[in-house]
Amino acid sequence: MAQYKSTPVTVRRSVAEINDRFADLSSFQSAIDALPAEERAKIGDVRFDKTSIAIKQPQFGEIKFQVKTNNPGCIEMEAVGLPLPLNLIVDLLAVDVDTTQVTSSIDVEIPAMLRPLIGGTMQKAVDQFGSLFAKLNA
Secondary structure, three states: OEEEEOOOEEEOOOHHHHHHHHHOOHHHHHHHHOOOHHHHHHHOEEEEOOOEEEEEEOOOEEEEEEEEEEEOOEEEEEEEOOOOOEEEEEEEEEEEOOEEEEEEEEEEOOOHHHHHHHHHHHHHHHHHHHHHHHHHOO
């Protein structure tokens, strides 16, 4: 299993508040819809419904993540419909009462010989998710 981690981002929300938002992911869709058009264009085709995130990428098509677990401090989502196991994990660390440090990671089951070929793409994806998360919680 390979793991790719984003750079930690700090958001001005409590861990409990972030966990509550992951209980109904559609709240993120309204945050995306409220962004200026140029910001939405940078994000790309990302859609949220109550229990999942769908990301459309030219290289892979649509990847859908469903919330698997939502525990205080850690939300784990798993990709649906992919030929290999892939999980997106969001770790939450309280900096203080109203501030949280968020680190996203992707765990993917890929053969070691393929890691150099797709590792850069996976790292870019997890960094983009971390950046998206920061924007949606600003």
